[in-house]
Amino acid sequence: MTWLGIGEADWIALQLTFRLALISTALLLVLCLPLAWWLAHTQRRIKVVIEALVALPLVLPPTVIGFYLLILLGPRGAVGGTLERLGASHLAFTFTGLVIGSMIYSLPFVVQPLQNAFQAMGRRPLEVAATLRAGPWDRLVSVVLPLSRQGLLTAAVLSFAHTLGEFGVLLMIGGGIPGQTQVASIAIYSHVEGMDYASAHRLSLFLIVTAFVMLVCIYALNKRFKIVGVAP
Amino acid sequence: MTWLGIGEADWIALQLTFRLALISTALLLVLCLPLAWWLAHTQRRIKVVIEALVALPLVLPPTVIGFYLLILLGPRGAVGGTLERLGASHLAFTFTGLVIGSMIYSLPFVVQPLQNAFQAMGRRPLEVAATLRAGPWDRLVSVVLPLSRQGLLTAAVLSFAHTLGEFGVLLMIGGGIPGQTQVASIAIYSHVEGMDYASAHRLSLFLIVTAFVMLVCIYALNKRFKIVGVAP
Amino acid sequence: MSLACEFRLARGDFALDARMTLPERGVTALFGRSGSGKTTLLRCLAGLERAEGWLTVNGCRWQDDERFLPVHRRPLGYVFQEASLFPHLRVRDNLRYGYRRVPVARRRVDFDETVRLLGVEALLERYPQALSGGQRQRVAIARALLASPRLLLMDEPMASLDATSKAEILPYLERLHDHLEIPVVYVSHALDEVARLADHMVLLEAGRVLATGPLHELLTRSDLPLAHADNAAAVLEAQVLDYDAGRQLVTLGCGDVRLRVSREQAPSSQRLRLSIRASDVAISLSQARDSSVLNCLPVRIAEIDDDPHPGHRLVRLALGDQALLARIPREAVERLALVPGMAVHAQVRARALT
Amino acid sequence: MSLACEFRLARGDFALDARMTLPERGVTALFGRSGSGKTTLLRCLAGLERAEGWLTVNGCRWQDDERFLPVHRRPLGYVFQEASLFPHLRVRDNLRYGYRRVPVARRRVDFDETVRLLGVEALLERYPQALSGGQRQRVAIARALLASPRLLLMDEPMASLDATSKAEILPYLERLHDHLEIPVVYVSHALDEVARLADHMVLLEAGRVLATGPLHELLTRSDLPLAHADNAAAVLEAQVLDYDAGRQLVTLGCGDVRLRVSREQAPSSQRLRLSIRASDVAISLSQARDSSVLNCLPVRIAEIDDDPHPGHRLVRLALGDQALLARIPREAVERLALVPGMAVHAQVRARALT
């Protein structure tokens, strides 16, 4: 089952990668929306601490983050251990673990662009919408999201692309188990290590070309529906 | 020369890391400013392609990017080879090489927030400034930069923090030479691999605490001088 | 009593401390100098500012110490001082934004009619960025009206409109407020506009209510700044007696006195409102017969006051139980030896408003 | 000839195609309905739009097929239709933005005086977000003036100002334009404001120049919409003959005719400009002596025209070689049997402008 010179195991890894990137980006967007909104509008002191915390996952090397996550999510960690005691199983070496890991690591790429977009939007459009009978959810959908589209797009693209290429965290907490936690980046790495450069190049090229085509389509769509300028 | 339980080699690595993060962030900001400006304002078709290209470095695992960079910058690569022929030396295992590598990898974190900030700003403030005698550079300094401060901050923070934690690319093209290319992330990794967890934890903790304090200060300063809202 | 409120709010040096009661229907003009707190007060009414105090509209408590009806639950229409259109929506969708959110059964404003009367039909497919300043403002007015509001708040809605556009929109607003029977709070600096639209008036000064009452009373009170304004005017309520379609003239009765006013169509109601500017009233001792001025009314001088206009005095004239203002050169006051109590003739150029 | 230009620019359906020549100094009013292209034309003058065509100011070519002087090299002041203050700068720094960028030797406007006269002293330390709409607009005017412009472009600068603020700012603008001796292009919908400030006028309609010329000519031309406007007015230039300080009256000569006008101070120049609204002129057959109206001038009826105002006719009166407009009820035209050529008396309430 080799196609385009890419073996079956690699196809599975690719599929896993895109699934992971989609799921964690979607979850991140949903979770970070309220956080970014709060950060954009609060005047509380604690805000700066939260802002700093959000950026922290970037500071440590991914493998090290992965290492600490492994401890946390594994059977002896605070999270994994609790799950085990509750009769569930721990999260290390599972797809769920990968999702958590890549979400934590992509957190800043989602929160910050959203926060910026919300701040740039100001309160006025929301006020107008409220005087026109739009309730909070309605305002979110009809005003906030469209007006912060550029920020959403940046958040989604950075998080998605970053998850595609993420390696250290995923390898550490996933273990690179084929079909379960071996994502494309690990597969490529593995090929390079095994001096199977041809496979590595093919897989890299496929990943790059796919991502490039996706991105071009997304940006073209975005441009198509772009508002030419901000109302003065 | 152990201080806070962190050995001399690690101190050197830390110093190198911060230097690298500062230099590459500064260079990136300077270089990406015109690019982001162009992307924010052009109506040309090619724009979407450039936008997609900017995000591509994220798509491949850092070690793989690093591997390709190593070949490119090494004595047999297009860049390194040319340098060698010109009598200079190639860039693999040099600080310059690290700077190039971390810049390429942090590119999207800088371009995208800047581009968003420029788009959100609109053209009006620039028009006003021009009618008040401000030339292009003057406008950049007195209007564009202050008004896109939030975007600049995000770009700087993401790029800086990301370089602190960058590992794969730096490992690949740096060669881990103490005092020259061994950055903190590699040192931490080394400790973990060598089962010297205590050193790893200390170094991680130091990096995290330092970064946290820096970020809190930056965000607090930013909040202090923040404009309360956008003029309606 | 239909709208009553009391608000206290501080913003830096500025403090709003306003209490007022507005009539059930009709337009209330909110008047005051730049920075006196008009916008702030409107925002409190809309619930966009969380001021201390309370607000009752049509017997419903919208706000007090315990309650605070959120903005989107208040059935109001708000025209912001800056047009504030949604930049991501075409004009059509901006207009439909509020319209769609009102249940069909409660819609009381017709989409197409509003669009036509505000002259924005040709703009429906544009984005707000492609509109001129005045076009944006008209869209914003239409958008607020299309939300079928039960309280209409308008913050200088016509500031950047040309005279012709204003002349087109004003009658529509008048009809609308007759038809909707809702209270309207209208901020404007144009006394003409206010005299035409408003029944009631609230005068703000530095965040406090200086005076409130029926428009015609406040306009001529010499202790208030309005009577001293450049375009000070009196408003008279008069009985319709006759309409001469050929000459387009209405004959009106105001107490014992008869007045004639030009009007395109026969008045639809029995009463008509007239605006008479102080500068449109001249005083003569005898009744001039060969003048083009339509009305030469017997009046009595009630009060002669100073006028900020150089070389002028402000004369309050009693016309039955109503008041007129006349801005007269000092020279004429001397020449004609005018004193309070004297019976004179007022040469009046009146304008029908409603 | 000091400012001459020709511009062509398309924006969707709208096309600007304007050619005009403005006098070396003095104010040119840019008049036209909402959407007629006033803002677009100002932007072309400023260089904010790259229109086809050319522009010469004071003999310098600012733009033609080869050249395009960038905006920041054009020594102009621009008051945008929306205040457009820099949100990141306090009012003080907004004001100093242009001021600082003009070399000290070329500064011709005093900072403190401007700040005081525009009433923004108390606001200097605030950010624009903490200003009311009118306050923002005043800051924007001051900011443009402080750049010591050699061409001043103002897009409805007073739209959201109250009458008192306007009354304070207008004389300052008048003095300024005397003092700076620069051309000013002034967009406004308020004919009063225009009559007071402008010497020259450009009428725009759908992107084209409908007419251009001295203000007093355009105001009374019955083929132009201005004469038919609600507040149509004529402007007269008169010779100062005498000032009576006690009664604050100036006596003026206009051809053979004498006029009296109230004025606080003795006029500083030998000529004075008067604005006379069509609705402020009444016609009588005889000279009324017992009226408070100051002026009863012998005039000749030049033309009797239709008037859009119901029941009125617009009468053009010849006063020497100048023109007056009178808006007269149809009834009076019949009653007094007015016909062109007839000698009558005009009862005139005139207002001194300069």
Added chain:
Amino acid sequence: DPQPTRIAAASDLRFAMDEILENFASDHPEHPIEVLYGSSGRFRSQIEHGAPFDLFFSADIAYPRALEQAGHAAGEVIPYAEGRIVIWSDGLDASALTLSDLADERFRRIAIANPRHAPYGDRAREALRASGLWETLERRLVFGENIAHTLQLVQSGAAEVGIIALSLVRHPSILDQGGYHLIDDALHAPLTQGFIITRRAADNPTARLFADYMSAAETRSIMRAYGFQLPDE
């Protein structure tokens, strides 16, 4: 779901193990086995934290020993090979080189695995120290994360020469590129490699079967062919 038996193996075993597993699969098709290659240190951490690995083949016997002591092993640590290090270069024939030749200035960069954590790096350092070259060469050394990475540094030409595992240069694609110089194993401590069956595989017959298969003659010859010295030889 029936999970295959899973081996975590050090990267240096890659080529040998692939061949061994091919044989094993044809001999025991009813016992599916899956292999993952990576760094021994990472595998150690992961096994400690519940990784689903049944056998762990480490490049350094210290890791499985640590796991055994912590109770993560089902049985003894079994040494399976001894690693050898070689001088190798991508640009020239290294078979003509000796350790002392590395002092030559034309070798601007010399790659070894990071001695701080990689066993091959540690042995390379020992060998250099023993031949008195460490001080001379230290400034010219660059460090790979593991032995495979070290190989890449040399392959890219960025390092002119490197000290890497014999097992890697025995790969056909590398052998084509010229020779290597085997470093005298008297110059460094033996690099004993060991494996364990992890605790989770205590009852896994396949794991046992494969552990035994490691001492099969066929397997041993493969190991030898890839340059591993077998412990009892």
